Amino acid sequence: MSTKVNESILNDEIREHQKENRIDHMKYLPGMEVLDSDIPDQVITAMDAYDYDRYTDADVKAALSHEVCTVEDFKALLSPAALPHLEEMAKRAQQETRKHFGNSVYMFTPSYIANYCENYCIYCGFNCHNHIHRAKLDADQIDEEMKIIAESGLEEILILTGESRKMSDVAYIGEACKIAKKYFKVIGLEVYPMNSDEYAYLHECGADYVTVFQETYNSDKYETLHLAGHKRIFPYRVNAQERAILGGMRGVGFAALLGLDDFRKDAFATGYHAYLIQKKYPHAEIAFSCPRLRPIINNDKINPMDVHEPQLLQVVSAYRIFMPFASITVSTRECARVRDNLIQIAATKISAGVSVGIGEHLEEEDAKGDGQFEISDGRSVDEVYQAILNVGMQPVMSDYIYV
């Protein structure tokens, strides 16, 4: 088990809190749907057994020569031995991306409608102990926000809230989906994990994609990072994608927050988790995000530890080669230079005109709440659109219909 600690996240207050007693993070809380699935165990067992130092130069070359990337090949591609082959990996990833997506790059923007949060995730700006300005948009404000965003030409929206069932209940998120449906063709959700009947309700309201970041698949580490709140319950979170699919969602997104723990193991677990879900639910669409840790309000020194740009490219390329058909999103956590290059290699989806605060598209100052993290690509929709054209790619606003 990895014992890597990202010191940049910690401060004296958090260190004190980490010493206090906490609830059992492996035990479901009342009201949480218990899913009888063997997928999490399979993922954790395989991740624990993954010894990336065992892979050699020859393993990496062999992996790159195979037409279909096996689980073993995926492990080799994520190993340190693959780093000297990054150019070849990128080339192979690019071929796979072209094969499955041509030169299309999908555009979307996140809309943060509330930042109230009951969780204590020590690296996140929204955490309930962080003193930030909290806000929640009402229906009129959501409508106004969506309308303004839609005027930019975007057709896909990602609705986000902080994780507070009390302040942002399922009915509230459902209303937001219904409003969004008036302005957008594609609606994704990045909210707290919920039960399958609740996902079914939100699907009815117009949402089709659910993304839940697992952050880290190392449950011991997870426990020391998520000190309180529903999110602390590891098995409930790890089964969220499966519940979303059972609720009728068209697609599900996976991510480890790179830099929290041993990124190679977390990237492997993320890919393998998605692989097993796709195998069990072949109709489901699969998406990856590849977030690296970023500074937050009240802690500007948070960084992704040993996940530098080459390692990020390695992870993204490995995801692409392992699951060539998956959607890969590149977040505004990365700068314009990195994003514009990743969409030419492996990423297929990029956000634009991004604000990670509440109501920032609105005129009224009272509506606004603070952001989740510091973004590093503040370009507008038009600027990103043009940047995509400039590298010879094709911006696509949506390519499917809700059914």
Place this chain on the structure above:
Amino acid sequence: MTLTVNGKTMQCNDAVTVADLLAETGYKEVYVAVELNEEIVPRENFKTCVLKENDVVEIVTFMGGGSQEYKKEEDTFKLGGHEFTSRFILGSGKYSLDLIEAAVEHAGAQIITLALRRAYQGGAANIMDYIPKGVTLLPNTSGARNAKEAVRIARLSREIGCGDFVKIEIMRDSKYLLPDNQETIKATEMLANEGFVVMPYMYPDLNVARDLKEAGAACIMPLGAPIGSNKGLCTKDFIKILIDEIDLPIIVDAGIGCPSQACEAMEMGAAAIMSNTAIATAGNIPLMAEAMKDAIAAGRKAFLAGKGRVIESGAQASSPLTGFLHD
């Protein structure tokens, strides 16, 4: 009284039993299964089951399938709890019975397929006499046109006493003999529920393969080309998808016309090869059986070894994709 036996009317004395009928008509009891008015007569009841006026009796036996001594080797594959070292399933049709033993021996086969047919009156030579001991018999349901018929044939086959294996073949098309995937799924479910080790022959379709697995199949047997055509791996890309996606042994059945094609299928990860016509129509049957065995073994070894890489020629990109990276 009048009876219908295997479709023909015949006269016989009153109060005859099934055993009497078999003796009178010259069938060997041990090799047949008997249906009386479409219900199986358990073989222990042959002597007590008395026939009545207008009964319809169906007497069936196997046509055209034993083996080398079982050698425990590490690379085995499992079917319904049974373990095999040979990855060559031999068909037994289209060649003379006296060549079967030699073919089985040269093929090193541990499984041989058999077709259930009406028994010939007079106790003609029976294939069972020619199959070496220790070979697993795999009755197929050839001749079935739907799931119901396949189930009936499978039950009769089991009744002869050759174990729980059954290969489902359902053809609704007599020209190309292509398998009916939908009916095959239905038959697989019914027979798996009855405890059979079900080996369904199918047209390689991923969704159907998933349904077959769900229905309880022990393996998937996609065709490489139309049966008997010897055309090879016409469906190669689709079989590869099954190999990559389905967690069951994928046994390529039908179409394999020569050893190189069998080798190719094994190299890409097939668990075994089922072949009949390629051997039955060869100039020297035992020699072709042996060539096929060697090719299957070579392909399997290549798969286990992991294929070497192919060096691609061509220019390198002038502006490397990783040139943008900082750190």
